[in-house]
Amino acid sequence: MERMTIIDIAKMCGVGVTTVSRAMNNHPDISEETKAMIMKVIKENHYVPNNSARNLKRSASKTIAVLIKGITNPFFNHMIKVFEQEIQRKKYSFFLQRVDENQDEIEVAIELEKEKRLKGIVFLGGYFSHSQEKLNQLTVPFVLSTIGMTEEFDLNNYSSVSVDDFKESYRMVDYLCNQGHTKIAIITAAMDDVSIGKLRYEGYKQALKDNGIDYNAQLVWCMKENIESYTMENGYTVTKEMLETKEEFTAIYAISDNLAVGACRAIIEAGKRVPEDYSVAGFDGLDISFYYNPSLTTMKQPVVEMAEETIKILFDLINKKITHSHKIFPAELIVRESTRSLL
Amino acid sequence: MERMTIIDIAKMCGVGVTTVSRAMNNHPDISEETKAMIMKVIKENHYVPNNSARNLKRSASKTIAVLIKGITNPFFNHMIKVFEQEIQRKKYSFFLQRVDENQDEIEVAIELEKEKRLKGIVFLGGYFSHSQEKLNQLTVPFVLSTIGMTEEFDLNNYSSVSVDDFKESYRMVDYLCNQGHTKIAIITAAMDDVSIGKLRYEGYKQALKDNGIDYNAQLVWCMKENIESYTMENGYTVTKEMLETKEEFTAIYAISDNLAVGACRAIIEAGKRVPEDYSVAGFDGLDISFYYNPSLTTMKQPVVEMAEETIKILFDLINKKITHSHKIFPAELIVRESTRSLL
Secondary structure: OOOOOHHHHHHHHOOOHHHHHHHHOOOOOOOHHHHHHHHHHHHHOOOOOOOOHHHHHOOOOOEEEEEEEOOOOHHHHHHHHHHHHHHHHOOOEEEEEEEOOOOOHHHHHHHHHHHHOOOEEEEEOOOOOOOHHHHOOOOOOEEEEOOOOOOOOOHHHOEEEEEOHHHHHHHHHHHHHHOOOOOEEEEEOOOOOOOHHHHHHHHHHHHHHHOOOOOOHHHEEEOOOOOOOOOHHHHHHHHHHHHHOOOOOOEEEEOOHHHHHHHHHHHHHOOOOOOOOOEEEOOEOOHHHHHOOOOOEEEEOOHHHHHHHHHHHHHHHHOOOOOOOEEEEOOEEEOOOOOOOOO | OOOOOHHHHHHHHOOOHHHHHHHHOOOOOOOHHHHHHHHHHHHHOOOOOOOOHHHHHOOOOOEEEEEEEOOOOOHHHHHHHHHHHHHHHOOOEEEEEEEOOOOOHHHHHHHHHHHHOOOEEEEEOOOOOOOHHHHOOOOOOEEEEOOOOOOOOOHHHOEEEEEOHHHHHHHHHHHHHHOOOOOEEEEEOOOOOOOHHHHHHHHHHHHHHHOOOOOOHHHEEEOOOOOOOOOHHHHHHHHHHHHHOOOOOOEEEEOOHHHHHHHHHHHHHOOOOOOOOOEEEOOEOOHHHHHOOOOOEEEEOOHHHHHHHHHHHHHHHHOOOOOOOEEEEOOEEEOOOOOOOOO
């Protein structure tokens, strides 16, 4: 039987799990009104916190949870499939939990861990800027998969699988520079981003610098905050605005293929051509980068290998073969039709 | 705590849930070897069938399960989001279960129902050709969402939300005929398909007939069975073969947008143009149909409205306001750049 978790209650109430926990524990730091609302939902749903001795006894189930931010991102589809297969091959059961963009995935994980007696956790995608203190509250092994870490964490305290987002982004922009582009616009994450968005943006800046090109803030465009991030729609909307300015540029580097697809469409609608008028480069290596017209120059992440390695590390941690591991995969620069040389 | 279900055990063993059930119940219709293997996995995982009185007592959780075939299909992404929101708004918890293409979703549902004490089920996508007898084994309300029903079921025995796949497919092909196309190739499902694939294919045949065009079997192409169905890769591979034949055609009707994207890419790689050399039409109205170059003529399904109606009907069933309901939404023919008139 599927028991309700504190996460379900939190979602129903539209609050965080910590707030639900406070309500249940008579914590002073919560308004009476909020507490009453939460307790009403708890009562209506017959929710019982799952920490009694009876439940501890029944903890034999071997479950691995995958917490994913942004399930609509096609980048994750192949990875989820591999996770499911590999976890089942190990005779564990697989539990997929979506985390909303505004939810704190560590809080969610801490509660899931208690409720579901997890044996391991994979954090997939999204931002990750939690305090070491908070990470330490996780008591089962976990692996951060395709998450950019920009904060300074002690590498001995966690495991990860990713590409080097800074370096691979640098390589893409360096490639464009080598093709004679000096006016390269970027579509990137918000400036307060602390994950892959920041790393890819820093790679862009460094590549320009090393190629002797002055940084021009007019060519830096952030995704719209009122549109889902990393979508074709976002790239399209940003590029339409970009084309309306007087600022000159010869190339657009979008930090994901979806954004690049949107950028191409905006250029084509403006009566311009890719790559004749503007070169467009993406990142990720999604299927669509091959099938789009023109096909997209991109930096392909080896998603299947990365997913397999994530599970391998997780089970090495569970079986205490290792204490931590950081695996960085190389990405592959694939030059296709959407970029051209100016030389 | 997440308890293991019979479905997890079945997946781990690589067998159906019925087989696991047989193993546990000493059913004669199972080999000793298979039974031993299953019982070993059950033992290792400390799996306990979830039908004791103690568990029945703890059945207060209000859970709606969504069973989805083909989670990698972008068509479902928007719908899943709406399901999650609407179910949480009703203060129920939302449980998403993937069903593999070779799994029987009714068997999975029957077991989930027992294990998780569901209050309702949504079947999303995929094939549906189960006996009435089997459907009757479901004891909680359920809605079939975006599933084509080709078999004759008693309409009083189930509820559904969909477009009229036959009629909307007819409209698309009729539109192409009205543009002067008489040699229209189709990329469709396998000939033994009994779901939306069959309905859309029948719509194609009827539209040709009503336009006085002879059916030409050489222009009927089925998706490759060794490639994931309804993917860009599948449409691409089929179209490459199609272009190598001597058979003449002026238009390709692909029964999904993903297939149409693959078809366009194959045409472009062959040095031909869309729509100058070949018109290409899709179905579904995915985001990519707008952003692709050329943008795709398609039949857009109102996915958000369909998802909302699915949940509305399910709760009307749960609250016994209705006994069944069949809601058919109109699709919208969107003419874009990928098709042209020959007149």
